[in-house]
Amino acid sequence: MNNSGLISSPHAHGGDTIRANMLSVMLALAPATVVSVYLFGWMAVFLIVLCMAGCMLTEMACLKLMDRPPSALGDGSAALTGLFLALTLPAYVPWWIPLIGCITAIILSKQVYGGLGHNPFNPALAARVVLLISFPLNMTAWIIPMHAGAPLVNLYDFAQCWHLFWLGPESLHQGLDAITMASPLGHVKTEWSRGIGVLEALREYDYSYLDAFLGRESGSLGETSTLALLLGGVYLLARHTIAWHIPVSFIATVSVLALIFNQINPEHFAPPLFHLLAGGLMLGAFFMATDPVTSPVTPHGQLVFGIGCGILTWSIRSFGGYPEGVMFSILLMNCAVPLIDHYLRPRVYGK
């Protein structure tokens, strides 16, 4: 809608735009993206390009179908969804899986609800969960990154990656198992189901907090390096794209729960630092849970939302069937947002 006929105040604007917000989130993801390319070489590049292009093309097709101006693509939300999706995927998945993810994210999780601003679930996360449930094997096979031991495939070699990406490991005469490994969270979970305690499992895995912090271990493209994600998160906070409430309450809740239960039973419950550095917690807390559209608008609501995410994440990780609970917890809390927003409004002046 063009407002040029409007004579209502205010007659000035701070200059913020949706596009600027989306771009700042992409910029904040830059360190994590760079780390993913460092770890997974061309595989990361292919995956990110494929996801971003896939999401943007799907969005364009939707806009065309609905007779909306294609300029809406310029808000950057589809590109950002693509980047998000790529960063939550394992470095090697058959190429059609991310494509299905793009279509799910844009069509089923966003446009059917009415487009940007109306979707109840974070599109990238929703797509990620659909993929995980539909293709559990591929979605939990983590490629051995370049700087962990001696990987069988040289991920910095364009030709090798090109083959791997389009034709799968068989084209390089490798089994999927040979080039992948478990993520720390996954390892701990499997060992626990075999009756081996957390401490023992971590020792077996050769786990080091420093590696996890810097991101020298296996996992999804963008979730490995806590440091890179923290850098981006701090940038978003400083630029005021996101408020502190969700990341702080989310991370604090996970730490507190982990601390308490680790004190009670260190054999079953992993220590807080392990939780903080593992998996997608940082990516989830700073980037996914703070997605404006699907999180509460009020400060109190955001705190409750973050605490809810924290409790669910820790519970799923500790008791659930899946090793990682960040995505599920955020999606579950997304459902509660209308309720939270309704009941946790700020106090009105003088009332």
Added chain:
Amino acid sequence: MLRKLLEHLKPTTPGTFPGGMYPPEHKITATSPISQCPLPPVLILPLKQHIGETCTPLVDVGDSVLLGQKIAKSQGYVSASIHASSSGKVVKIEEHPIPHPSGMGRPCIFIEPDGKDTPDESLEPMPDYRNTEPSTIRERIRICGIVGLGGAVFPSFIKMVRDQRNPIDTVILNGIECEPYLTNDHRLMLEKSEEILRGMDIIMHAVNAKHGIIAIEDNKLDAVEGIRKALTEMHGIDTCNIEVRVLPTRYPQGSEKQLIYALTGREIPAGRLPLHIGLLCQNVGTANAVHNAVCLGRSLTERIITVSGDAVPQPGNVCARIGTPVPFLFARHGLHDMDDVHVIHGGPMMGERLSKLDVPVVKSTNGLLAMKRDTFYSEQAVEEPCIRCGHCVEVCPSGLVPNELAWHCRNDQFDRGQEYDLFDCIECGCCSYVCPSHIPLVHYFRYAKGQVAKIEKEQEFARISKIRSGARDNRLAREQAERAARRSRAKQQHKAASADKAETAGKSETKPAAKETQNTNENNEEEST
């Protein structure tokens, strides 16, 4: 009570308020001294320049008037008289556009000045106001047509009514001026600091207040200096009860509710006034006008205006007579061609964009900003869907959820809107200012408020006419029954005379009913105008 209030005042002084933001100041005229605007060829004085009832003219076409002479008298309690802003002749009284976004016309008195400025000296100066009855001072403020000059234009004397149940303890002088561009209060504080302090003392005397606070933001430290200096040099004022408070610059601190919170940490309960918590808030310009009225016997005929904006070649602060045509004022500041500009009456955050430019300066004109059309914000803004970023919630000083509220208002769900505290919105514009989707939130709130007012008016009207028509139906039925009874009696008695009588009685009784219908029609017309 006083003790209690003081206890409240002391420990909790947050110095700021929740929400709000910091827009670029653009106070380019902060260093330009107030200049005097010359006499325009014609002065146009609207009969309604305040909140409340329209005035009735006291002069006719052809009458000569003096500077400061009352030419229209206030109607009802909430109203303020209008005074001639120069001496001369009344040339016409007719509708003319006034500063209002709709460009609507209002009856105005046109005066052709004779250039002599012969003053009306009927009002005695009262330099010894401290020994004058407070009621006399309030009456003087009322006669002089003084209204709140910060923009609200609420008749000042009403705020000063002394009420046993709500004694006023503290007078707050608002020198915040948080709107971008505007510097008229700033310059006034620099150039008329003594007059302002004197005016404050008068107000404190009129309401018997013990304390005075002058609130100034920290972007006007020279004004703070000036006022503090004047405070030490003043004679005849008990200055130790007056305190100058410097607050961090933040928009909308100049709003009464936010200012009171920033100074005292207390909120005005919803639906109540500052006086209910023992406070009186007045703008510094109003204090100056009060000083002029009481100490000099001058009614409100001029005010300070900031003429600025990116299209004005020589921006500045000017003291202009009420009734000066706006184009005349802009021409004085080097802007002659008004085709490519938009004019804002007031500041950019809360002011109105004028749709007609040949309007006069009125009592509420604190700023006139001419903005280039091609870079004007609302010329370019394109509304996008709300992304629920919550920025609007964060900045709303009233604690509302603007995005939800706007959703209901836009869909005409006014009940839901009121559930979301529509009427607690002070229309400060913070939410629209920060919205990345450029949603004109305040526009929707204004629209909804207008609609709710309209619906309530209609409902009230329907209720009254229902009562009336119900009563009328009952009466008519009763009368008919009576008539029938009488007629049958008459028939039985075969008395022609008694039948006649019954008819006349019936006629005279139906008359008031007819009158009632007429009344209803009249109301109807009022409604539609």
